[in-house]
Amino acid sequence: MSVFKRKNSPYFQYDFQLQGVRFRGSTGKTSRREAEFEERARKEDAARQIERHQTADKAFRGQGDLTLSAAVARYWQEKGQFLAGSDTVWKNLERMVDHFGAATNMADIRDADVAAWVALRRGEKAWGKDKTARIQNGTVNRTTVDALRKVFGHARTAWKIRFPDEPTWSNHRLKERETIGAEVKRVDQVAIANKMGDGYRDMWLFALATGLRLAECFVSWSQIDMGGAKATLVQKGGGERQVILGRAAMAILAAQQGRDETHVFTYVCRRRGGKNANKKLVLGGRYPVTYTGLKSAFRRAVARIGLNVRFHDARHTVGSAMTRVKGLKAAQRQLGHARIETTAKFYSHVLDDELRDALDAAIPHISPHSAESERDNKLKQKRKKT
Structure with a gap:
């Protein structure tokens, strides 16, 4: 089906199937020509998704090594896209694949590899700051160790895959500075x-x-x-x-x-x-x-x-x-x-x-000096009476 419009929307919609999988949604375009270009791009992206899933399925059926690319694709499909800040999750996954390589076997990622990645990320400059500023430890943890650990953890719990030499994650997390937020006036x-x-x-x-x-x-x-x-x-x-x-x-x-x-x-x-x-x-x-x-x-x-x-x-x-x-x-x-x-x-x-x-507010403040003055006044009054 080509692009079409619904009565309650100014945008053209797309609705197509590839290998039995249905893809549909809004193109975000009000022009038919622009919407058709957008639909074509969506079809190309859908074809790439299906190819990644087929590669992953072979690995999960024991017909090949579980590559990092296949694991990341399935993790994203099953969990990553539904997490808060999914755009950031996807960027972290892309960074992970770019560093280790799409064809890398997950079982081959060990402590030394994670340590080297953390050191590399730790040395990067912070975006938008002075030339000497480095990325904070919390950012390094979230974008490297924590991101990779979640993929490994999902593989263990959801896919029942074990990694004999899985990295010891706690050894690679950097110490973070704990900050208590301030109220904004x-x-x-x-x-x-x-x-x-x-x-x-x-x-x-x-x-x-x-x-x-x-x-x-x-x-x-x-x-x-x-x-x-x-x-x-x-x-x-x-x-x-x-x-x-x-x-x-x-x-x-x-x-x-x-x-x-x-x-x-x-x-x-x-x-x-x-x-x-x-x-x-x-x-x-x-x-x-x-x-x-x-x-x-x-x-x-x-x-x-x-x-x-x-x-x-x-x-x-x-x-x-x-x-x-x-x-x-x-x-x-x-x-x-x-x-x-x-x-x-x-x-x-x-x-x-x-x-x-x-x-x-409830208890009046009494300073040592005022206490002494009160005592002296009482003594003077007592002497006068005698």
């Missing part, structure tokens, strides 16, 4: 928003209204229940959780309606020559906000103001406010922590501050 929240462009500003305000992580803010309309004022999110481990949306969040979402049929947050292209998901942008066109685009927009905004604020501090601001008003249990539910101990670790200091303020 109201005046700074507004100042940052005013320095961010259309779409990016809305996502910053949405994070401040919900406490979502940066990756969780990339929601689609299928995840939003406008009537029930709830959002269904994919958690870090791949499970789902529901988040309550307050009036502020609902107002932000209402302002996005009608802009894109799939993605909630979009922006208008203001300059020529840009790219979005490797596609050339059209001046004045509206496109989904990307992960790297949002991080760059936020970094530029705080730099212009001269603030030392992270995007994640929006989450800490919401968590602190929830703890202060409704307690740790309410904060745990809104933030999606599996264990109350995690919430207490980062937000119990808020309750300590509240208790300290209550003590100061």
